Amino acid sequence: MPANDGIDVDDHLGESGLDGDNAQRIYRYMLLARAISEKSWLLTRQGRVLFSMPCDGQEAADVASAYALDTGKDFIVPYARSLGAMLVKGMTAQEVMLNMFGKAADPNSGGRQMPMHWGHKKLGIISMGSSVGTTIPRASGVALASKLKGQGAVTMVYFGEGSASEGDFHEGLAFAGVHRLPVVFFCNNNGWATSVPVSLQSAEPQVSRRAEGYGFPGLTVDGLDPLTVYQAVKTAVDRARSGDGPTLVEATTIRMMPHSSSDNHLRYRSQDELDAEKESDPLPRFQNLLVSAGLLDGESDQVLRDAVDQEVESAIEYADAAPPPDPETALTGVYAP
Amino acid sequence: MPANDGIDVDDHLGESGLDGDNAQRIYRYMLLARAISEKSWLLTRQGRVLFSMPCDGQEAADVASAYALDTGKDFIVPYARSLGAMLVKGMTAQEVMLNMFGKAADPNSGGRQMPMHWGHKKLGIISMGSSVGTTIPRASGVALASKLKGQGAVTMVYFGEGSASEGDFHEGLAFAGVHRLPVVFFCNNNGWATSVPVSLQSAEPQVSRRAEGYGFPGLTVDGLDPLTVYQAVKTAVDRARSGDGPTLVEATTIRMMPHSSSDNHLRYRSQDELDAEKESDPLPRFQNLLVSAGLLDGESDQVLRDAVDQEVESAIEYADAAPPPDPETALTGVYAP
Amino acid sequence: MSEMRLIEAVRDGLREELAADGSVFLIGQDIAVNGGVFRVTEGLLEEFGPERIIDSPLAESGMVGVAVGAAMNGLRPVVEIQFADFIFPAFNQLVSEAARMYYRTNGEYSVPLVIRAPYGGGVRGGLYHSQSVEAYFAHVPGLKVVVPSSPYDAKGLLKAAIRDDNPVLFFEHKLAYNTVRGEVPQGDYTVPIGKAVVRREGQQLSLISYGLSVHHCLEAADTLSAEGIDCEVVDLRTVSPLDTATLLESVKKTGRACIVHEDNLTGGVGAEVAAIIAKDAFEFLDAPVQRVAAPDVPSFPYSPNLEDALLPGPPDIVRMARELSAY
């Protein structure tokens, strides 16, 4: 696989700070995210689920970044494509599917929000709405509270490079810099905001270069390689936890699927381009790395994939059969008591 | 005077691209701005004018930057402390005073806005309200129209380092970068947003370092030296006019007076600090430079100062006597016909 | 004349104004290459080029701010906000800048600007792709707010909005785009901003509405007519400034009024209309002024049975009308 060429696999693993077990776990999360994303897409095609935002191509970035957190203690402020991170943070395939189907037991919103609008208090996942960018100062606020309370927690906020054009990006980052807050800004730069290429967001396509204007480090990493992502984010998380303030980590990723189930990316991307991009799919690449490192073989891979498949299938079955929210409740819960 | 020490005055003048005549004109505008600012302050103390935002300490930056424009053609999007630039752009002392007194003939708003809320269509001065930061994308919009119309005009927008914390800064700059718009972003970094020091706006106190994140140049210049400011802005204006896109110019200045006539800066700054800052007042410094360059002597300086004083006094007299807006008009002009 | 869907009428209006006036340009997210997420602007990039059909960064405040500046320098921008729900980041630019530029400059600068946005629920869009936001803007002096209900009006009002020298907010019900059809003249015409129209004459009760809800009123009126309740349906078309003359005339005739909108009840446009009726048709009222609106909940939740529980529709209108006419 291209990006592994010429790299010593064991060195790479070693440098990342991840042992084989953890690498395998990351791989499993990536498989699970991909399987959920693919199956959710199919469910939308079948009309069984009404909306989906595939994360195909982003699994390495999302899973490995979240893997660098202390998942029991830290906070995530997600965005719609952060499925991989949600899984690492403890959301089960079943919970995800309850969300996809908008069911009453959906821990994210009880069916009140569109699919993939995450939020799970018990898991430390801060709720997101659809208005992009608003999450960024919110993450700084979560981190401010951590600091004031001496909570020892780190907050990681995920967003796309398009969303980084919103004014809230600027305001959220500047605040975190001033107060040296324990927060990691994780930008998934997949080059597209729906149909708008990053070149129309900023004349400087590298989002990480904005960090210096706020007085803290920014870096861009290959978001298709979980080890690189893990290593970069781990450094940022450690930095945050030790009181040295925020980091902006930009992961360059690919968006292998349309923006959402309502989008047709062939209106603005060529099939050739999409085919070419598929070559850098992070999943086979990491699979190969694990095989090279002796951490995976054809058989164990299949076992894994079957288990993941089974997990998702039964989650779908469960969620599909779960009761929808009671219409009466639509009127309740506008105000906290 | 400190900052001229060791500098060859003629070299400095020569490098700036300004001849003696122009240097003298700049000096006169600086004197005029200072005189208006000082007298306006006094008028507020006397209760004859209800509000003022002094520009003392900013005259070099405002005057010299505006001087780099083609004043007949270019646009300025000002902020409240841009008095010096307003004068260069063609606003008369009388017009300024009509504004200070809120009179019907005030070309900025006919007394509808607070003093020093500039806007003068015939002079190419784009109206500002009080909500800071909104001017920045507006400037990009003016410049976009110039580009689409082939107008050949450059737009310069002025704002403080505090206002650069608003999300609109981010959105306005990014847009200009993408479309390589003919705009110059001019940040007056006087270190304070009312009582809030720049260190609480951003961990990176140099605003110009944000430009690189938008893919165009940013630079910080000594805003107390008009020649340096002129040279930097002239380069930026030329760049803009030739189609090479925007520049962010940051001028470090001082705020010698309180934020406004409603403020008491001794609540957050020491008298010692203020006294020390007074040492770098751009006016005596430029005066000395002109004397050294043989462009000014004690006598000609006094003649100039007397003329300026006379100009401002008669403007005050005129404006004070001018009729206030007719109360009946308060209800009119909400909608364009 | 040809029959068109509402979406086509909007596109037609845009195309004609772009062709007629070189100072008109469009800016919005995904409007150029992609033709808009609802395809309203499909084909316009090809016809008018990238200088006039501009894909904006994901930054509503900046986009509106840019448009205000361009308008002040002689252009006539038409901004698409992808969903009305995402207009809030631009609220300050609209309320503090666009709305009061003319007033604050004592008439020197005007801001000829149109903000188009799809609004409304019923598409399983959840809390952020379903909102009605007209009431916020109807409160703002200096703004005009238009909500067309028919393809004919959509085209004619849009053209009027683009030619208007004031900032105009133009809300298109996203469910109406492809479901509401009607006759639309091929060439140029405008429908005046600020004029309501009586969609159906009736003697006993005035249903006053705008946007998609007008169709709900018409449907309800059919049902009610079968029961012997003869409703008049007033389509406001512009919710600011209101055409008080037309709506009062109707209520003075019928003596009973019910305002209908999809926006939530409290502080909605219906409140202002009710207040006007209560004041200026006081002597003519045979029953209290009523409103049918969404309950005071933060927009429509995603899950279909939650959304359906909240969406006001013909049955709600019928119920209220029965109550009113029995009063």
Next chain:
Amino acid sequence: MSEMRLIEAVRDGLREELAADGSVFLIGQDIAVNGGVFRVTEGLLEEFGPERIIDSPLAESGMVGVAVGAAMNGLRPVVEIQFADFIFPAFNQLVSEAARMYYRTNGEYSVPLVIRAPYGGGVRGGLYHSQSVEAYFAHVPGLKVVVPSSPYDAKGLLKAAIRDDNPVLFFEHKLAYNTVRGEVPQGDYTVPIGKAVVRREGQQLSLISYGLSVHHCLEAADTLSAEGIDCEVVDLRTVSPLDTATLLESVKKTGRACIVHEDNLTGGVGAEVAAIIAKDAFEFLDAPVQRVAAPDVPSFPYSPNLEDALLPGPPDIVRMARELSAY
């Protein structure tokens, strides 16, 4: 009990809540070292330190966004917006995030947040330092909106707001800060959010208002009483959610209602109140429901004679009351 100015009552409320609950913190522009541009927070930095009294960057959206996040992680932020006019950049954070967090998470996350802002005209503040902005927020389900008129209420309502688990907007009339005085208990008490109060009993006409305008109503009531017009004055105190019971009770008794506010007429809080009265007190009304409000102009212009031409005050109320009682 001691007599206090309204500004002192607000400061007292803040100080007591900061002292009582370690999770309360303040953030705003110029509130720490400078003590706020109106000096509301004077002395609090010295007492509670820079971790709890935070000078914000000049970025309202970010500031409110940070506060929402902090509230979701267990703190109780009290944000000062320097002038209510500058709340608009934060509109999206308030409407899209704070207001609907509880609903959208099905009750998992609440946002205990207070936004304080000085509002109102009469201080020669021009178009951007004079606005009333409560109507925008009164339309938003999930927000509470409080506008105290007295020092007693200011302190008690502020304390209630800080303890409330919902986002509460708290608007203080800047002209009232130093001109309105009243008795305020030294220690702890709260005034419940959502409860109006009758400030003056009367039989013939209900003047319904909130904030500084309540004092205008009381002044007008004195004048009117000398003319034999006996007014009741209802102080809403909370404009969302409205205490409909109290206001309806008053109107049912008097049969005549006039709502008074400084905000511009169209789409103001008065519209909703009028709509409620028109509906629920229909049978009791002896005259049309009237409103006294600022005209539909973008806030108050700077020049004193322009501003004075627009500011609604006691004479306007008196005039309207005479008209109403002669009806």
